[in-house]
Amino acid sequence: MPRIRGMKPMFAATGGDVLTEEEVQTEEALDIPWNVIVHNDPINLMEYVSKVFMKVLGFSRQKAEIHMLEVHLKGRSIVWSGARERAEAYVQEFHSHLLLATIAKAR
Amino acid sequence: MEILTTDSGWVFDEMSPFIAELLRILPACAAPEDDAARKRIFSSPTSGDEPEADDDWREYVEPDLRELFKTHVDVVTADLRGIRASEVSLHPGSVRDRTVKSYSGLLAKLPSLTHLGLIVGGRLPLQPPEGRPREDLVKRIEFIRRIVSELHEFEKQRDVALDQFLSSFCPADGESTLLPLSDKPGRLLDPPERSKAVQHALKRFQALGKFRHKIKESVATGDLSTNPQSVEAFALSIPAENGRAWIHTLNQARLALGARHDVTDDDTAGQRHHGGEKGFAIMQIDFYGMILSVMLGRTEL
Numbered sequence: 091m092p093r094i095r096g097m098k099p100m101f102a103a104t105g106g107d108v109l110t111e112e113e114v115q116t117e118e119a120l121d122i123p124w125n126v127i128v129h130n131d132p133i134n135l136m137e138y139v140s141k142v143f144m145k146v147l148g149f150s151r152q153k154a155e156i157h158m159l160e161v162h163l164k165g166r167s168i169v170w171s172g173a174r175e176r177a178e179a180y181v182q183e184f185h186s187h188l189l190l191a192t193i194a195k196a197r
Numbered sequence: 198m199e200i201l202t203t204d205s206g207w208v209f210d211e212m213s214p215f216i217a218e219l220l221r222i223l224p225a226c227a228a229p230e231d232d233a234a235r236k237r238i239f240s241s242p243t244s245g246d247e248p249e250a251d252d253d254w255r256e257y258v259e260p261d262l263r264e265l266f267k268t269h270v271d272v273v274t275a276d277l278r279g280i281r282a283s284e285v286s287l288h289p290g291s292v293r294d295r296t297v298k299s300y301s302g303l304l305a306k307l308p309s310l311t312h313l314g315l316i317v318g319g320r321l322p323l324q325p326p327e328g329r330p331r332e333d334l335v336k337r338i339e340f341i342r343r344i345v346s347e348l349h350e351f352e353k354q355r356d357v358a359l360d361q362f363l364s365s366f367c368p369a370d371g372e373s374t375l376l377p378l379s380d381k382p383g384r385l386l387d388p389p390e391r392s393k394a395v396q397h398a399l400k401r402f403q404a405l406g407k408f409r410h411k412i413k414e415s416v417a418t419g420d421l422s423t424n425p426q427s428v429e430a431f432a433l434s435i436p437a438e439n440g441r442a443w444i445h446t447l448n449q450a451r452l453a454l455g456a457r458h459d460v461t462d463d464d465t466a467g468q469r470h471h472g473g474e475k476g477f478a479i480m481q482i483d484f485y486g487m488i489l490s491v492m493l494g495r496t497e498l
Contacts, residue, residue, distance in 0.1 A: 194246070
């Protein structure tokens with residue numbers, strides 16, 4: 091799967107006086123993990139969703155199916171948590187496989 | 198239709214004109230040109246919670262996704278140009294020969310089945326009418342039961358194409374709900390169960406009648422009377438290396454169709470049944486899903 095080029099971090103620093111403030115915010119933000127959430131949709135095949143989890147996140151078949159069933163039964167599943175940029179990359183990968191995936195700050 | 202999996206890929210063989218057409222329109226169905234399809238294919242990465250991030254996504258990511266998806270669709274479009282005329286052999290006495298004759302026989306009966314359905318719904322009394330012998334009613338219901346039984350037998354024999362097509366309009370609930378009008382000769386079930394069964398059969402008759410023209414087109418039975426040894430068919434070969442592009446395009450078309458017609462979990466689970474454009478879209482979603490599932494079995498994403 092080719093990586094998707096060009097996405098910049100969502101809250102990029104803009105330079106000048108603002109830069110210092112932004113850097114502080116970014117360092118604080120590093121402590122807060124970001125969740126990658128996959129949402130249910132009525133069309134995608136369960137088998138397909140499991141396979142995407144295995145490919146994108148390297149899940150075992152069993153783990154992939156557990157998350158797939160969580161998506162199916164509960165409407166969503168947090169499939170990964172961690173640094174924001176990596177979370178963004180995972181969301182791009184999921185979108186390239188046409189899964190409904192979002193990124194959200196962990197609470 | 199038969200799907201053959203070989204070392205070099207897949208061969209879709211013995212496709213009816215209807216099935217071939219369903220494949221030909223796949224790229225058009227996958228195109229995210231309308232708002233509903235575009236919103237689903239290029240969904241927000243933040244559920245709309247962070248407009249700035251969504252703007253960045255549209256500017257930096259979506260063009261690359263669009264290009265990637267187009268590449269997949271282009272591969273499929275090129276493969277589809279290879280759809281070729283084929284022929285289904287109908288040697289006398291073969292299973293296929295009997296099956297196609299069964300289609301012909303049933304299709305010839307569809308108008309009368311529909312008419313019968315209307316009679317059932319409009320005039321058939323569920324209780325013996327005053328002054329008429331009960332046996333008369335039993336005979337009429339037994340006749341209907343035979344027709345329903347024949348219909349059920351036909352459903353067992355139909356091929357994937359017809360199954361996909363009909364099942365989106367006519368739920369197959371199994372024999373127990375199809376044939377409960379009489380559990381013993383001359384003995385009717387209790388009125389609540391009987392009424393339910395008659396209504397169920399009526400819906401099936403009406404659905405079949407409504408779409409009989411499309412069914413006729415799909416199985417091309419018009420050729421049978423003049424050429425009993427073969428029917429028009431099509432074939433398509435897909436190289437194994439194009440499997441990913443096909444899986445993606447089939448999925449994209451399913452998602453786009455689902456978004457355009459507001460398809461829900463209940464729709465895809467078969468708990469609601471629709472006619473018209475939505476019913477046709479659900480049938481396409483099921484059909485493309487069947488092919489996707491076959492290809493998924495031997496393709497790395």
